[in-house]
Amino acid sequence: MIVGIDLGGTTAKFGLYDEKTMRIVEHSVLETKKLYGEQVIKALYDHYVSWLAAINTRDEHIETIGLACVGPVDEKTDVIKDARFGWIDFPVSKIAKKYFKKTVYLVNDARAAIIGEKWRGAGRKLNNFLMYTLGTGVGGGIVINKQVFVGSHNYANEVGHGGKMQDSLVCRCGLSGCIEPMSSATGIEQTFQSYIKEHPSSSIAKLQLKTKNKLTVKNVVPLIKKNDFDAILCLEKALFPLASHIAVMIHSLDPDAVIIGGGPSALGQPLLDIITKIVRKYTLPFTHELVKIVLAKLGNQAGVYGAIFVAARKYNDYITKTKLHSVDESPNVNNDALKNKILRCN
Numbered sequence: 001m002i003v004g005i006d007l008g009g010t011t012a013k014f015g016l017y018d019e020k021t022m023r024i025v026e027h028s029v030l031e032t033k034k035l036y037g038e039q040v041i042k043a044l045y046d047h048y049v050s051w052l053a054a055i056n057t058r059d060e061h062i063e064t065i066g067l068a069c070v071g072p073v074d075e076k077t078d079v080i081k082d083a084r085f086g087w088i089d090f091p092v093s094k095i096a097k098k099y100f101k102k103t104v105y106l107v108n109d110a111r112a113a114i115i116g117e118k119w120r121g122a123g124r125k126l127n128n129f130l131m132y133t134l135g136t137g138v139g140g141g142i143v144i145n146k147q148v149f150v151g152s153h154n155y156a157n158e159v160g161h162g163g164k165m166q167d168s169l170v171c172r173c174g175l176s177g178c179i180e181p182m183s184s185a186t187g188i189e190q191t192f193q194s195y196i197k198e199h200p201s202s203s204i205a206k207l208q209l210k211t212k213n214k215l216t217v218k219n220v221v222p223l224i225k226k227n228d229f230d231a232i233l234c235l236e237k238a239l240f241p242l243a244s245h246i247a248v249m250i251h252s253l254d255p256d257a258v259i260i261g262g263g264p265s266a267l268g269q270p271l272l273d274i275i276t277k278i279v280r281k282y283t284l285p286f287t288h289e290l291v292k293i294v295l296a297k298l299g300n301q302a303g304v305y306g307a308i309f310v311a312a313r314k315y316n317d318y319i320t321k322t323k324l325h326s327v328d329e330s331p332n333v334n335n336d337a338l339k340n341k342i343l344r345c346n
């Protein structure tokens, strides 16, 4: 059995993968908000121990663990370059091995999500696609010829940063035009708050008065489904930088599809409609029917699937001596199936 962990700034999601049924058979979630430094790894381990006990699974039956983490990962050394939890050049795998007493394979969380969607989700039958995951930040990636593209320096999935896609907010990375501060789930929620200040009698403001905490994207779903003017306007504003980025990437890469994942995908079709409307305005007409903008299928489990996939591949020695996810080594489930029973889809 394999455990996949998707460690984010708010929660860590755990999944137990059974090779016999080729399914994730158990799930669990741990809050990570107040954790810092090595304490994070210890908390993951403590949760792992109590979770396995609760589901009557013995540690010796877990062959390997995959850990998807926020922040850029040097996958040669399994070091996080810079992330939440005060992690700078933090040797995650080394410290995790100290607690778990087995190898814990590391992968960037956004990359794990795209691997998950390629393996078992919306990208399964696609050759070329882009993915954007809207969470605390904006992650994502590119799949070319069924393979995750990692770039020359392994940072090709940082779609949330760079360029001048907006001029309202400075990003946590220090740059001023990134899509992340506006189009992430956090950015969308901040847009609601600034709109409420400017429009105190709007439907969004009225909804905020009825809601105990600051409005989340989920809170606004009923308004969006009713095609509410204020809610749609907020989303159009927040999603403009994302859609601009997608428009540029569609012209650069000519993909089959663009997959949108993360919390705001709970908005469903209206979210796609808003993004599509802006993308169509800023792309040439011949692309409109060719490139589909679709929702991710695995929801918040995509990262867990990706972590399991990475751990399984490395554990099986199939690619341990080569660079993980290099263009000719990334998840190609059909090829893997020939060599690797664990990764067969069905």
Ligand SMILES: [Zn+2]
Pocket (backbone or CB within 6 Å): 160, 161, 162, 171, 172, 173, 174, 175, 178, 180
């Ligand atoms: Zn940035």
